Amino acid sequence: MLLYTRRAQRIAWAVFAFFFLLLFALPFGVLVLAAFTKQWNGAFPSSYTFSNITAAFHTDPLDGLETSLITALLSSVIALVVGTWSALALDAVRNRVGKTLIQTVFMLPIAVPSVVVGLALLVAFSQGPVLLNGTNTIVVMAHSILVTAYAFQQVSAAVTRLDPAYEQAAASLGARPYYTLLRVKLPLLLPALTGSLALCFALSMGELGATAMVYSADWTTLPLRIYALDDRGHQFVAAAVTAVMMTITLAVLLAVSRIRTRANYR
């Protein structure tokens, strides 16, 4: 324990609570409050209503929710597959320079502003031979590119920590590499895999910058709708849509984290 005396512990908790409330609880609290607000003039809303929530469910924002969920699900699964594959492949690369180079390339999408990623895709696929401009594919692509970087990072770290003794034990027992991958390595990596799946899903649900560059009218994600609502002066409906989105994203993350706990062996 870092602090031994009760007094010191209480002070530490108080300091922590202050910053936690200020940085995390307050913004989200205000947002949830705003979702139920009809009018807000003073320090607190002057009148409350459910109409924002109803509006969030009855108008087109809900289509945005479906779009967002599908996009996030697809791109996080793609990111997980590509990221895991790359991490496993890179683990076998013995050339140090090559290894560092590939690792850096994977970091690139999150090192540049996400708008740049969107722009790059737009430039690349606005003309033949592959024309993706205005399709939902290009949105999923943009999300996948962005979140793969995180998936790769997380799985890579786990692969490096994986004791080679397991793989060797499996090989000595006559297991072919493919069998070892399926029965030993991937199960041992499961906590990292579900963890990065959750992270990618959450990141994709909230993605705005790149999506703004490549979205089309029939594939508009929730963050874009929220931005538009706010832009048009419907702050409280925007807050309500955000609250719904937060709830659903949290539910998905909680479900994934349940799998995670079951996957933690030691």
Next chain:
Amino acid sequence: MAATEADPTARRTGRGSGGIRFDDVTVAYNGNVVLDSFTLDVAPGEVVALLGPSGSGKTTALRAVAGFVRPASGRVHVGGRDVTDLPPYKRGLGMVVQQYALFPHMRVEQNVAFGLKAQKLVAKSEIPARVAEALRMTGMAQYAKRYPRELSGGQQQRVAIARALAIQPSVLLLDEPLSALDAQLRSGMLAELARLHRELPDVSILYVTHDQIEALTLADRIAVMNEARLVEVGTARDLYKRPGTEFAAGFVGNSNLLPVTVAECAAHGDGSFRVTVRITTEGGAPAGELVTATCTEQAAAGETRTLCLRPHFLGLAAAEHHDNAFSGTVSEVQWRGSAHRIFADVHGHEVRLDTNELRNPPAIGDEVWLHFSAEDAVLIPAAATGSPSADPASAAKTTPAKGTPSEPTPTAEPTPAKNAPVKPAPTAEPAPAEDAPTAEPAPAEPAPAEDAAR
């Protein structure tokens, strides 16, 4: 279909056709030679221990058999088949490593069944019986449903052995299998391993260890390794009784290695020789009493050689002893419960003596006589002088006149510092050897008993 199910078992495991052959195997990492021209045969059903300090190349040799390191040159044969270019999973060997490497996400029975399922060695319906048999042999039957994390170190080790045995390999590779266990468990597991080998007499075992007791207890033959090379190989008894190199004398069992000058050498009749020698002082001059020792080859008068004296073969006498004794001054007396360990300065060299508990132990500074019979004192053959550790001059240097008790000979791992620049990890210290003098093999003579009454 039944035939194809039975055939691979016979072909891949090939019980009874085991055996390992290292044919001039050299392994190098980045130009660093970690195993140098290693040649060794392990017969089917034989237990061979690779014994050596850290970095001696013993684990590399084992990993070359398993297929985890690729020899730069030379061939590795298993069961008469050249496996040098085969991937590990095609070699059909059982392997147990120090940290067990049990799959943490599988229950004990799934761990044990892993090899059978992966190789599709037997019909699915046969797997439970094979798993049960392997668990029975290792005494782990009642733990089949547990996860590895729910088992103690010793139990995990048994499961690792059961997992390796389930595929019925003709060759079992054990890489320091007991070094993660505490001393008490270790001696229990040693007995267990010996029993297992009696149950499976056809399985060849290659056993890597730095612990002389493990090697002496289990192995039919011991291959002593140092600095990436094979120093000496022989039956455990031969290596202990008649070490051919100074390094083996120091590493297999405890020993006092003293530089001596040969006075006379005569054939003894049984193919060995009796030599009379005097201790060589640090100045290089012979000094003190003339004593008789055994030698496997002719030694010329005036030659400087190394005399190997096991601490428990030395007897203690207060007055001048009638024959075959060195005089010395007691420099340290350690009471170890059932035993006494005494260090004496003998003409400038520290000599250690292990004996049953003495009723009247000598005091520091006492003049004593250390006596021994001629057949228990072995002169290291001259051929060994070529090895770095066998240079009597350097041996003299590493045996300081008034050294601390931890200097080379008294420790359980009496490697002169220059031969073992890399000390084994603390956990790897062969501690039981220190505290269990009774575990030392076959003290042929009850010499200490006479002294106990002194």
